[in-house]
């Protein structure tokens with residue numbers, strides 16, 4: 001992609017309204033633009049990252065056996081009257097009337113709707129276990145949207161819902177999602193810690209939040225340092241097997257957010273040197289809620305004994321748009337964003353220091369084509385701005401690699417390859433660069 005034909009409205013100054021690094025950097029790097037309080041336009045570079053985060057989430061959900069569908073953002077109010085949550089949900093719910101005066105709402109979550117789809121389509125225990133998921137925009141009319149996409153009003157969520165014959169089976173579905181969450185956040189370069197959590201408006205009696213440690217996080221975090229060193233399950237993890245021993249490793253050490261923290265227990269169980277007191281960002285939350293929705297919504301199946309019974313359910317949410325903020329909070333420096341390779345919008349920023357010079361133009365064209373053939377996405381800075389401005393912008397948008405082509409380097413037949421995260425620079429021949437990036 002040529003920068004001269006791209007939309008990348010970077011900002012020199014820190015916007016006054018941005019209080020945390022990720023909000024500042026997402027605006028300055030031209031990833032998003034606020035259209036209303038808590039409502040953002042996703043500009044080209046930000047959208048590429050959002051799609052990459054979605055890809056990692058989908059891959060791990062699919063690996064764990066979940067099946068993707070897509071539900072509408074608009075829902076009938078009567079669906080929420082069936083579960084009794086319509087009035088209980090409160091002012092966060094955006095209520096809409098259509099031209100026929102029918103009561104609709106912009107979905108903050110989809111437990112009722114997925115139960116309606118399930119009860120219409122599935123009637124036998126032979127179809128279970130089943131976990132359905134979607135990646136869909138949600139609306140919650142937060143009283144104080146803030147920190148950019150971290151607490152928005154319209155935001156992108158992966159929400160999954162499991163359906164099982166009984167509690168034991170439902171807990172196994174819960175364990176599969178727990179492991180899938182450990183994997184997906186690790187692949188995004190994050191260390192997300194599972195913590196027991198309150199269940200709130202979603203309900204149920206078992207829930208874990210997945211928290212990424214960050215100074216600016218909204219949640220207070222107390223945990224055993226052991227949790228920061230546990231190995232994340234590999235891609236060969238056996239989802240059909242018993243995940244209990246693996247899960248036990250992750251829930252044995254003390255971990256709690258401020259609202260459920262037991263100070264006495266923390267002091268008793270965790271040696272001083274192992275105690276972590278930090279702040280964190282909730283990037284995902286999973287719930288087991290049994291028959292909370294299947295009873296009122298009559299989501300039943302016929303069991304092996306021929307009797308009808310309500311399914312046992314759970315739901316599993318990931319803040320897909322929030323993750324861009326969380327990743328930046330966890331991975332930036334004084335020059336800007338440092339994207340992990342798995343989610344970076346482009347892998348290489350190719351900088352031509354003398355656009356219009358036949359030799360630099362030719363080398364850049366060759367490198368861009370060769371890298372594209374090798375499957376490496378390149379953002380080509382073919383603008384005629386000064387080198388200093390080009391370097392600063394490349395550092396700000398945080399692509400993993402910078403490939404700098406200038407007349408002086410070409411005198412000695414070399415180009416410069418810079419690794420953004422380590423700032424390590426190497427003068428290499430074009431061939432060596434292609435090898436290094438293979």
Ligand SMILES: Nc1ncnc2c1ncn2[C@@H]1O[C@H](COS(=O)(=O)NC(=O)[C@@H](N)CS)[C@@H](O)[C@H]1O
Nearest residue numbers: 109151152155159283284285315316317319322
């Ligand atoms: N206002 C918001 N802005 C951005 N992300 C949010 C917001 N509210 C929640 N999230 C993200 O969405 C995730 C799931 O939200 S939730 O309320 O915990 N869970 C649910 O809604 C369940 N229905 C999941 S299936 C949260 O862990 C958080 O990462």
